[in-house]
Amino acid sequence: MESPRRLDDALRALAFAPGALVIAGGTDAMVEVNAGSRRDQLARGEVIAIDRVxxxxxxxxxxxxxxxxxxxxxxxxxxxxxxxxxxxxxxxxxxxxxxxxxxxxxxxxxxxxxxxxxxxxxxxxxxxxxxxxxxxxxxxxxxxxxxxxxxxxxxxxxxxxxxxxxxxxxVLGGWQGYAKVGVRNAMVIAIASACLATDVSTRSVRIALGSVAPTVIRCPDAEQFAAEHVDWDSTSVEPDVAARIGSIAAGAALPIDDHRSTAAYRRRAVEVLVGRLVRRGFAGG
Ligand SMILES: Cc1cc2nc3c(=O)[nH]c(=O)nc-3n(C[C@H](O)[C@H](O)[C@H](O)COP(=O)(O)OP(=O)(O)OC[C@H]3O[C@@H](n4cnc5c(N)ncnc54)[C@H](O)[C@@H]3O)c2cc1C
Structure with missing residues (x-):
């Protein structure tokens, strides 16, 4: 196992063993090891810990x-x-x-x-x-x-x-926030998640969703509708506009049924999360 202190040394070690198991905090990698994968790299000692770089x-x-x-x-x-x-x-x-x-x-x-x-x-x-x-x-x-x-x-x-x-x-000048829904309040993997970031100087809104598609997705239609319908001067939003932004964002989601939730619940969760983030971001004042 290598434990380099400098980036150059880490990259050199990785060039020497490109298939090595790289470990930073180990909180995902060790779960995989415990589940039975990556064992051959461990057996060969091909592990590069980068937490001290x-x-x-x-x-x-x-x-x-x-x-x-x-x-x-x-x-x-x-x-x-x-x-x-x-x-x-x-x-x-x-x-x-x-x-x-x-x-x-x-x-x-x-x-x-x-x-x-x-x-x-x-x-x-x-x-x-x-x-x-x-x-x-x-x-x-x-x-x-x-x-x-x-x-x-x-x-x-x-x-x-x-x-x-x-x-x-x-570093944007404007409100930004993140929210997620899971099966409990702590130690929970998201069933659905959303980030909303605003940029007052360009009067733009960015919305991204997690856990409702193969990878994280943006919601361009909801972003455009939001930018055009919130009140930028008072940084406020009408309740029906916030709800509409949530439902447009939910339309962008491509959720699946799995062991954590159903597609229908995930879509509804997106609608609620995004609507709430919009109301928090445009609360006036
Ligand atoms: C009990 C528990 C609860 C958790 N809860 C959450 C949660 O609520 N939300 C959440 O998002 N995640 C959660 N996780 C997952 C995990 O903690 C995160 O994904 C964490 O950010 C992984 O970072 P790490 O440094 O531990 O990665 P590691 O386990 O060290 O590495 C993970 C993977 O990334 C690679 N890697 C790491 N750093 C680099 C790098 N710089 N360059 C290239 N490859 C790299 C490794 O080779 C490995 O394949 C949880 C995990 C556990 C065990």
Whole structure:
């Protein structure tokens, strides 16, 4: 097992063993190991722990471009801390809903993105904010819009030998929030989730949904309707407009019946969650 301290060393180790099991917080990877997969990599000792790579544990806020570059190894607990909580409030709100304190202390945003579960709590926020994913391997770097990085249920554009190094997000001037529905209030995987982010300067609304399609989806029709029908001057919304935005968003969902819920319940949950987020975001004042 390798436990590099520097990104260069991690990438070199991965180039040497491109099939190695990469572990950040281990909260998804060890579940897989316990379920019986990845055992051959463990047996061969092909494990690269990246939790001590200092470059992955930092963030950089650039006020001139109104953006934040998050290291892939930042934990949910760190995302809930200031100044990130004020710069990226929806991400902090989503982080607060993840697992338990132990999971939030270990689990990372890079791990959530690499696992790419449709229920990953960070992912609707990254989608709504049009995140750019920074990737590197031993021979170079590249960047992809998050919508191109997430390709399906637990599949991504991550190539063999590559690591997610960072996630770049805009700092928007406007309300943003995240909400999810599960079978209980804590330690719960989302049955449906939604992020709403507003940008007052461009009078635009972004809405992304989780757990209701093979991967996180945006709702362009609901976004456009919202931008045209909320009152930007008083940042308020009529109740029937908020409800209509929720039902248009529900129309974009492609949910399935599975062991956690039914498609019909998920669609209804989206309608309610988005309607509530719109009312919170446009509460006036
Ligand atoms: C009890 C429990 C509760 C949970 N609750 C939630 C929840 O409420 N919401 C939620 O969204 N998730 C939840 N999870 C899932 C998990 O905690 C998150 O997905 C977490 O973000 C994974 O991050 P990690 O650092 O632990 O990833 P790891 O387990 O270390 O890695 C996961 C995958 O990502 C890859 N990987 C990690 N970092 C990188 C990188 N920088 N570059 C390339 N590949 C990388 C690994 O190789 C592995 O394939 C829960 C898990 C458990 C065990």
């Amino acid at each position: 200092s470059e992955l544990r930092r963030f950089r806020h650039d006020p001139s471009s109104a953006s934040v570059l998050l290291g892939a190894g930042l934990t949910y607990t760190e995302l809930m801390d200031e100044p990130l909580a004020s710069l990226l409030p929806a991400l902090a709100e989503a982080s607060r809903t993840v697992g338990s304190p132990q999971i939030r202390n270990a689990g990372t945003i890079g791990g959530n993105l690499a696992t790419c579960s449709p229920a990953g709590d960070a992912l609707p926020v990254l989608s709504a904010l049009d995140a750019v994913v920074h990737l590197a391997d031993a021979s170079g770097v590249r960047s992809l819009p998050v919508g191109e990085f997430m390709t399906g249920v637990k599949t991504t554009a991550l190539a063999s030998g590559e690591l997610i190094t960072g996630i770049e997000l805009p």
